[in-house]
Amino acid sequence: MAASHQQLQAIKKSKVLMVGAGGIGCELLKTLALSGFQDIHIIDMDTIEVSNLNRQFLFRRSHVGQSKAKVARDAVLRFRPRINITPYHANVKDPEFNVDFFKQFNVVLNGLDNLDARRHVNRLCLAADVPLVESGTTGFLGQVAVHVKGISECYECQPKPTPKSYPVCTITSTPSKFVHCIVWAKELLFAKLFGDKSQDNDLNVRSSDATSSSQNTEDVFERRVAEDLGQYGRRIYDHVFGYNIEVALSNEETWKSRNRPKPIYSRDFLPEKLNKQNGKDSAIANHSSVSAMASLGLKNPQEVWSLLENTRIFLEALELFFAKREKDIGSLVFDKDDQLAVEFVTAAANIRATSFGIPMHSLFDAKGIAGNIVHAVATTNAIIAGLITIEAIKVLQSNSNRYRMTYCNEYPSRKMLLMPVKPFEPNKSCYVCSETPLLLEVNTNHSKLRDFVEKVVKSKLGMSLPLIMHGTALLYEVGDDLEEDEVANYAANLEKVLAELSSPVVGGTVLTVEDLQQELKCNINIKHRDEFDEEKEPDGMVLSGWTGAPQTEKDNGNLSVANGGSTSSTSQSTIQKTEEDDDDEIKIITTGVDINPSGSKRKLSEFSKGKGKTIKEGPVIDEEDLMVMLDDGDIDTTKKKRLE
Ligand SMILES: Nc1ncnc2c1ncn2[C@@H]1O[C@H](COP(=O)(O)OP(=O)(O)OP(=O)(O)O)[C@@H](O)[C@H]1O
Numbered sequence: 262m263a264a265s266h267q268q269l270q271a272i273k274k275s276k277v278l279m280v281g282a283g284g285i286g287c288e289l290l291k292t293l294a295l296s297g298f299q300d301i302h303i304i305d306m307d308t309i310e311v312s313n314l315n316r317q318f319l320f321r322r323s324h325v326g327q328s329k330a331k332v333a334r335d336a337v338l339r340f341r342p343r344i345n346i347t348p349y350h351a352n353v354k355d356p357e358f359n360v361d362f363f364k365q366f367n368v369v370l371n372g373l374d375n376l377d378a379r380r381h382v383n384r385l386c387l388a389a390d391v392p393l394v395e396s397g398t399t400g401f402l403g404q405v406a407v408h409v410k411g412i413s414e415c416y417e418c419q420p421k422p423t424p425k426s427y428p429v430c431t432i433t434s435t436p437s438k439f440v441h442c443i444v445w446a447k448e449l450l451f452a453k454l455f456g457d458k459s460q461d462n463d464l465n466v467r468s469s470d471a472t473s474s475s476q477n478t479e480d481v482f483e484r485r486v487a488e489d490l491g492q493y494g495r496r497i498y499d500h501v502f503g504y505n506i507e508v509a510l511s512n513e514e515t516w517k518s519r520n521r522p523k524p525i526y527s528r529d530f531l532p533e534k535l536n537k538q539n540g541k542d543s544a545i546a547n548h549s550s551v552s553a554m555a556s557l558g559l560k561n562p563q564e565v566w567s568l569l570e571n572t573r574i575f576l577e578a579l580e581l582f583f584a585k586r587e588k589d590i591g592s593l594v595f596d597k598d599d600q601l602a603v604e605f606v607t608a609a610a611n612i613r614a615t616s617f618g619i620p621m622h623s624l625f626d627a628k629g630i631a632g633n634i635v636h637a638v639a640t641t642n643a644i645i646a647g648l649i650t651i652e653a654i655k656v657l658q659s660n661s662n663r664y665r666m667t668y669c670n671e672y673p674s675r676k677m678l679l680m681p682v683k684p685f686e687p688n689k690s691c692y693v694c695s696e697t698p699l700l701l702e703v704n705t706n707h708s709k710l711r712d713f714v715e716k717v718v719k720s721k722l723g724m725s726l727p728l729i730m731h732g733t734a735l736l737y738e739v740g741d742d743l744e745e746d747e748v749a750n751y752a753a754n755l756e757k758v759l760a761e762l763s764s765p766v767v768g769g770t771v772l773t774v775e776d777l778q779q780e781l782k783c784n785i786n787i788k789h790r791d792e793f794d795e796e797k798e799p800d801g802m803v804l805s806g807w808t809g810a811p812q813t814e815k816d817n818g819n820l821s822v823a824n825g826g827s828t829s830s831t832s833q834s835t836i837q838k839t840e841e842d843d844d845d846e847i848k849i850i851t852t853g854v855d856i857n858p859s860g861s862k863r864k865l866s867e868f869s870k871g872k873g874k875t876i877k878e879g880p881v882i883d884e885e886d887l888m889v890m891l892d893d894g895d896i897d898t899t900k901k902k903r904l905e
């Protein structure tokens with residue numbers, strides 16, 4: 262449909278900021294340019310990788326290593342040479358992108374891939390009073406939402422489900438799914454062998470449980486003097502897949518209601534000499550390739566390796582890390598784009614899986630699980646980019662009645678692939694877009710200021726440059742322009758227990774926490790509590806206050822059903838349950854976390870599975886949008902309830 266004259270005028274005189282020039286961003290920039298936008302600024306901190314080329318169509322192989330923002334600009338200028346595109350190869354969290362920077366734009370369009378940056382942009386848009394069009398895709402699923410201060414909810418009005426975590430004992434002792442083995446391989450074993458040794462690691466606990474062992478914990482993973490890499494690898498192998506399993510088996514209680522795991526030793530399939538010979542030869546024969554698969558001549562990443570092949574990959578990868586990448590050792594963190602790391606983790610997970618009677622997986626699958634990857638679908642990105650542009654045009658015309666949050670489904674639901682719903686109202690108890698204080702339950706006699714800063718202010722509240730005040734007393738501050746004595750004073754405060762600060766923080770205290778860059782300020786009411794459940798409340802503190810849906814809106818049909826009716830906690834536990842029950846759990850996790858922030862998730866997924874008979878309980882569907890997307894107009898539109 263061609264744009265109207267007014268729309269074109271609004272488009273032409275607008276100045277827009279795009280954040281992210283990846284999968285969505287490339288499509289979006291192209292669509293904006295072709296829709297007549299003339300002044301576009303793009304921020305992206307990344308350079309182009311080969312793995313981007315299959316869907317980020319503005320990029321070619323020759324661009325690998327160059328700035329995404331700059332190359333995207335050049336590519337679009339080739340077919341729209343007269344428009345202005347300003348690229349920034351930078352992190353959107355950099356201080357130069359402050360509130361004043363944001364104020365110059367009519368609308369901000371996000372094409373990001375992480376919660377942290379999304380929250381940051383949300384706050385700057387609120388502070389600068391600039392509308393934000395937010396988006397996300399996961400495989401075939403996608404979503405676009407409009408966040409306009411005072412009119413619709415902000416990105417943080419509903420808490421996001423946190424990424425799935427697993428109980429430690431499931432990972433260390435009683436895995437029952439392949440994903441548990443993957444988590445063990447990458448978070449524990451990989452980290453222990455190649456990462457920062459000073460970090461606590463539950464693999465330690467496991468080995469030190471072994472009272473019969475004469476070796477102390479630290480020794481096990483340390484390479485011994487005069488031990489060659491082949492011997493070292495086999496010792497580690499035998500320790501984690503053999504000895505540790507034997508130790509675990511000795512605890513009869515654990516296995517009463519579970520299948521007993523089987524210890525696996527390298528000698529079961531590799532004669533001592535043969536292996537050493539093979540390992541050495543292959544490593545030397547392939548100097549240039551740092552890939553255990555290449556060394557061993559395994560080519561197909563979609564093939565499931567045999568236990569012997571997994572064993573060889575494990576030993577070869579370990580050897581290659583030490584032989585070819587020694588300087589990385591001690592600082593490595595698992596990275597899904599690191600071939601050798603993926604090979605090692607796949608093999609380790611497969612061997613452990615075999616031990617526990619869990620089916621093995623191919624490298625391709627293991628990589629997907631380890632990296633929380635749902636393979637991107639270019640078409641979804643293109644659809645989402647189109648929807649972002651449509652919403653951006655409405656925003657430019659301040660056409661707030663027409664704003665829609667749109668879900669892109671994997672399967673048609675009532676013949677609809679795209680499901681537009683009215684945006685929700687701002688959550689009146691959102692600590693980000695309203696002034697509602699938060700509540701923190703904490704043991705003020707045990708927790709230190711550092712715990713509060715790390716676990717609450719940075720991790721939960723997402724502040725990067727925090728300032729903490731108790732009344733007029735400054736307890737903590739970050740910044741480049743601090744005096745030496747201030748720095749020393751704050752450092753000392755961090756180590757103090759809350760109740761012992763010079764201005765004591767106890768039950769009833771109100772703390773003010775502020776992020777100067779984000780111009781976000783909130784109050785936190787402190788409530789003292791003695792005990793915390795170690796499993797359920799591992800932080801030793803509980804932050805609450807903005808999680809509730811707006812109480813006062815219960816009578817409003819739309820809100821109470823879609824936003825309030827299924828409270829966020831209900832919808833989260835539903836997601837969690839699905840994860841537990843579903844073997845495809847990782848896929849669901851990513852979908853839940855980033856792209857679907859609303860409490861309406863449960864309802865929508867019910868729809869897409871065709872469970873709902875009428876649309877009565879679902880989100881409000883827009884009549885005109887329906888016409889575009891429905892083959893037959895048989896939805897009972899009298900059931901619609903609108904937000905006025
Ligand atoms: N804080 C940030 N500042 C600037 N750009 C960011 C920030 N966080 C993420 N981005 C950018 O957002 C884009 C997201 O794109 P996309 O989801 O397609 O990910 P990708 O990194 O291109 O691909 P993949 O992760 O799937 O390999 C990336 O180009 C990334 O650089």
Ligand SMILES: [Zn+2]
Pocket residue numbers: 414415416417418419687688691692693694695
């Ligand atoms: Zn909000």
